[in-house]
Amino acid sequence: MKTEFYTLGSFEFPADAVVIKGKLEAEGIPVFLRDEATINSDPLISAALGGVKLQVYSSDRERAKEIFDEVRNYATDDFGNPVVCPNCKATKSEIYYSRSNVFYKLFPFFEPRKYQCIQCNFITRPAQ
Numbered sequence: 698m699k700t701e702f703y704t705l706g707s708f709e710f711p712a713d714a715v716v717i718k719g720k721l722e723a724e725g726i727p728v729f730l731r732d733e734a735t736i737n738s739d740p741l742i743s744a745a746l747g748g749v750k751l752q753v754y755s756s757d758r759e760r761a762k763e764i765f766d767e768v769r770n771y772a773t774d775d776f777g778n779p780v781v782c783p784n785c786k787a788t789k790s791e792i793y794y795s796r797s798n799v800f801y802k803l804f805p806f807f808e809p810r811k812y813q814c815i816q817c818n819f820i821t822r823p824a825q
Contacts (some may be wrong), residue, residue, distance in 0.1 A: 700727065701755040705765055707748040711737055714749045720768050726757045744796055772812050774823065782814035784822070789815040 708714040711733045718728045725754055731750040744751070746806045772780040772790045782806035788809040801808040806820035813820050 702752040703755045703758040703761075704731075705751045705753055705758075705761055707750050709743050709748045710750045712739075714751045717751055717765060717768065721753065721761055723763055724760075726753055726761050726764070726765055728753055728761075744809060771815075776801050780796065780823070782812075782817065782819055784819035784821075785814060785817040787814055787816040792801075793820055 705808065706714075706717070708717075711730065714730050718730060720807065721728045721760065729752045731752055732746050732751050736746065736749055743767055744764070766789075772792050774780055781788055782792040790812040793800070793811045794808050795811070796802045796805060809820050811820055
């Protein structure tokens with residue numbers, strides 16, 4: 698029998714994925730962290746692998762998404778207000794780094810901040 702997995706999210710650091718994993722397992726949902734051991738042994742290859750993938754069985758997908766959305770941290774502006782997507786007006790965005798060149802891969806903290814909307818995947822820069 699073939700078991701199918703659904704990737705709920707990707708995380709640059711394994712510690713971030715472990716927090717969500719604990720919450721999902723506490724709710725009775727089995728969770729698998731793909732590439733966790735590889736990234737733990739060499740954190741510099743996280744971007745090349747696409748980070749640690751938090752996976753659940755496809756049959757648990759909807760329930761896992763609901764729980765994940767409850768505990769997920771969404772981007773806020775300097776005043777603590779949720780970032781609003783200019784495309785679809787949703788308030789569920791995450792910080793997005795493209796790391797498009799070698800400099801930003803080596804020094805990611807210099808890359809200008811951008812946000813990606815969870816609803817429509819629109820990428821925007823913060824209002825100045």
